[in-house]
Amino acid sequence: MSLGYVALVLHAHLPFVRHPESDYVLEEEWLHEAIIETYIPLIHVFEGLQRDGIDFKITMSMTPPLTAMLQDPVLQERFDDYLGKLEELTELEIERHAKNGHMRYLAEYYAKEFHEVRKTWERYDRNLITAFKKFLDSNNLEIITCGATHGYFPLMKMYPQAVWSQIQVACESYEETFGRAPKGIWLPECAYYEGVERMLADAGLRYFLTDGHGILYARPRPRFGTYAPIFTESGVAAFGRDQESSQQVWSSEVGYPGAAEYREFYRDLGWDAEYEYIKPYIMPNGQRKNVGVKYHKITGKGVGSSDKELYDPYWAKEKAADHAGNFMDNRSKQIQHLNGAMGRKPIVVSPYDAELFGHWWYEGPWFIDYFCRKSWHDQQTYEMTHLADYLRGNPTQQVCRPSQSSWGYKGFHEYWLNETNAWIYPHLHKIAERMIELARMEPTDELEWRALNQAAREVLLAQSSDWAFIMRTGTMVPYAVRRTKSHVQRFNKIYDDLKIGKVDSGWLQKVEAIDNIFPNINYRVYRPM
Known part of the structure; x- marks a missing residue:
């Protein structure tokens, strides 16, 4: 008991x-x-x-x-390519470290790991929701x-x-x-x-x-x-x-995560390897990035990056x-x-x-x-x-x-509302007000119906707390700013088009293809409660 x-x-x-x-x-x-x-x-x-x-x-x-x-099929296809590059890189690493026992051991370890990822990915037909649903059932x-x-x-x-x-x-x-x-x-x-x-x-x-x-x-x-x-x-x-x-x-x-034996997150082959060697596996513009192959351990508190042990x-x-x-x-x-x-x-x-x-x-x-x-x-x-x-x-x-x-x-709200991100909230409040207004509309044709539903998607995407969080942490800030602005601007264009009764069908189709989350959304969810 x-x-x-x-x-x-x-x-x-x-x-x-x-x-x-x-x-x-x-x-x-x-x-x-x-x-x-x-x-x-x-x-x-x-x-x-x-x-x-x-x-x-x-x-x-x-x-x-x-x-x-x-x-999403687009992202599934891109993951296939991403994983394929990692598999290719680890095979090169095995060859490169053929005479270095421990480094070869690590390269072979990663090659095996990525192979197991591939097997699981393909076993579930590239849809991991199927796997998690099995454990739910x-x-x-x-x-x-x-x-x-x-x-x-x-x-x-x-x-x-x-x-x-x-x-x-x-x-x-x-x-x-x-x-x-x-x-x-x-x-x-x-x-x-x-x-x-x-x-x-x-x-x-x-x-x-x-x-x-x-x-x-x-x-x-x-x-x-x-x-x-x-x-x-x-x-x-x-x-x-x-x-x-x-x-x-x-x-x-x-x-626990700070133990000396554990893998060091901030030391990565994408930064350690010679540039010409790693160039095919970093960003297309030639900028270095983490590639996910990490050979070093935390080693100890205060140990500098160059002194990390294998x-x-x-x-x-x-x-x-x-x-x-x-x-x-x-x-x-x-x-x-x-x-x-x-x-x-x-x-x-x-x-x-x-x-x-x-x-x-x-x-x-x-x-x-x-x-x-x-x-x-x-x-x-x-x-x-x-x-x-x-x-x-x-x-x-x-x-x-x-x-x-x-x-x-x-413990309260200041991480998501402070000097780094406060500027976004007047815009988020305004588009929420406007979406509630749009929710009272009855579309005259299928194009207006699609526009109203896309407006609802853009509001939801702009509201993601991730953008305010990223602005506060100071990492990837330009991307978070761009995403916030793009969703607000897309919503405002749809709003303006609907108000004058002239929806830009070509532009709307492109936006629907990009921001395609919630395919069955009904904009009336924003109607007064």
Whole structure:
């Protein structure tokens, strides 16, 4: 008989980046990298656990932009080419390091890894949604949704129709993708404001995730803190992030990913190799970039890039097993203590960005694999659960009003509203107002119908919190600025054309081909509620 529950929650999200109008856009490689380093490795972990009879339970959000991109033929074809270049490069690397034992070992390791990625990619006919749906159908994976384009809800709340559209379009997209309605939602950036739960209830959602302080500062104060969900007055449950388990994994300073044995993210063959040799595998304009082949390990805190030692996957895997055992022991002690203090079974909710596992922390999928196996075989203190199963088994919880919160810097909204990105919000507010206005229109022909639906897509794409986030971090800022401006400008042209009753059909067709997310969207989703 277990004393409590542990719930791993992975948030899988990338912004919608798809440029069929260009031969090469660097930002499309965000998806390629995540497929190779995160999504396919997770599929391998889940397949291995099922094969060995381990009834694992994990909650995973898959956002509408990500599911759309994973099913897109243009991006699938481009991933094929990307992976093919990596396979070619690693074969050259094996030849280049024929007389260097450890370097050849690493080159052969990468060649084998990319070969396994290729096999899995082709086994699922280039559609990884098929793989994840298989684990959803077996009830090992609880897949939840998110905002339609990861819009930041608290900064949209003055336009309820805009928030509702993010929620409703996401639920419709989920049902089209997975053949069923979602039970839960990852609020984008875990950002909550009072009242959004009523829209979640109207959309048929059963629960959402927020940061821990959103629960701790709820009214009345929750008796069990973040170690039990609360029910909002709408009936929708709120789960709060556990700070202790999150920091152990998330932090590169005090958490596991900073271990000396693990692969160094910032040292890459794309920068280390001689220019003429690596030129065919970097950007077409000749600019260097990461290619995904990394030969060095973290080595130690404060060690300079040039002093990094060579990586060894064997010892890194051993360290991941050690860390998984430590994580299991810590959760067991935590559950034992909480059970004694609470007088009931606690649940420890540990949410992370999925891309941490594999992309940023290369050994992360191994860690998840070992943790699931050790939890199954080596302890009886807790059981792993996903959030839908937990609510089915624990239908009675305290009713409270959560506190406004996010999991960003300082826990509220300033990461997405500050001096780097404040300029975008007057534009986002204006196009939301105009979209609500357009939603009252009745189209006179099919062209106007298409224009109204495309206007709705452009608003949703402009609202992506990723653009404000990138502006704040200071990386790839020109791209984030360009994307925000392009969606606002496209919307405004459609608006102006509709107001004068003359839609530019040729231009609209080109925009529909580029921003083709949500093919079945109905612009009336923006009508007053």
